[in-house]
Amino acid sequence: MARNADGRLIVFVGDSDGRFWWTIQNTAGADSWSPWWCLLGGTVSAPVVGTNADGSLVLFAVNSDTSLWFSSQTSPGSYNWSNWTTLRGQITNAPTVVANADKRLELFVRGADGALWHNWQTSPGGSWANWTSLHGVLAGGPAAALNASGLLDAFVGGYYDGSLWEITQSSPGTF
Numbered sequence: 001m002a003r004n005a006d007g008r009l010i011v012f013v014g015d016s017d018g019r020f021w022w023t024i025q026n027t028a029g030a031d032s033w034s035p036w037w038c039l040l041g042g043t044v045s046a047p048v049v050g051t052n053a054d055g056s057l058v059l060f061a062v063n064s065d066t067s068l069w070f071s072s073q074t075s076p077g078s079y080n081w082s083n084w085t086t087l088r089g090q091i092t093n094a095p096t097v098v099a100n101a102d103k104r105l106e107l108f109v110r111g112a113d114g115a116l117w118h119n120w121q122t123s124p125g126g127s128w129a130n131w132t133s134l135h136g137v138l139a140g141g142p143a144a145a146l147n148a149s150g151l152l153d154a155f156v157g158g159y160y161d162g163s164l165w166e167i168t169q170s171s172p173g174t175f
Contacts (some may be wrong), residue, residue: 005055005076012039012047012059020047020061024079039071040084045094052102053124060107062091068109068119087119089131093141101150101172108134108154109140116142116156116167118175134167134175 004010007028008124013021020039026032045062055076064068068087071112074080090112100106104121111117116134121127139157147153158165169175 002051002057003048004057005073010057012049014043014046014061018043020059037079039081041068045070045091048095048097050097050105051099052105053099056125058097058135060095060097062094066090066092066106067111068095084092087128087131089117089119091117094140096144096154098144098152099147100152101146102118104173106109106152108146109139110141110156114138114159116154118154136165 001009001011004024008025010022015021020043021036022039023036026034026161040065043061044064048060050058052072057075058070058072060070061066068089068091069084070087071081071084074082083088091109092112093110095110098106103124106118106120109117116136116138116139117131119131119135120129122129135157137159139159142154142156144152144154150172153166153168156165167175
């Protein structure tokens with residue numbers, strides 16, 4: 001679920017056939033909703049939503065080929081979505097997406113090697129960098145958040161010791 005640029009809630013769900021569906025409130029705060037629309041088939045993870053710097057939503061999902069795919073609203077609040085684009089990778093869980101202090105979206109995933117992997121927009125709402133390993137052996141998917149000092153923190157469960165591990169940016173925009 002996310003808040004659309006015009007204030008309406010938008011809900012994304014996946015079905016047993018790997019398709020994504022979405023619906024949106026008819027007006028902000030309304031009890032009535034639009035019909036359901038289909039966005040994609042062949043996905044294996046739950047949908048994850050981020051918000052670009054301009055307010056447009058970006059939907060991420062792991063496809064059946066284990067790569068990460070995304071689609072964005074063509075403009076903030078739009079009913080139209082871009083074609084799905086792959087960010088490649090060998091992903092084993094739904095991604096975590098968070099906005100950096102400069103409004104660039106950053107992704108964290110557990111790779112097929114069990115390590116924490118990271119990808120980010122090169123500019124707010126722009127293209128994506130390449131995947132970078134932050135190492136480790138994870139027990140599950142990561143979580144990430146922007147802390148009060150403007151740095152991103154990523155949290156993971158350790159596979160071998162069951163401990164909660166944290167990695168923090170050394171400065172805004174860098175790990």
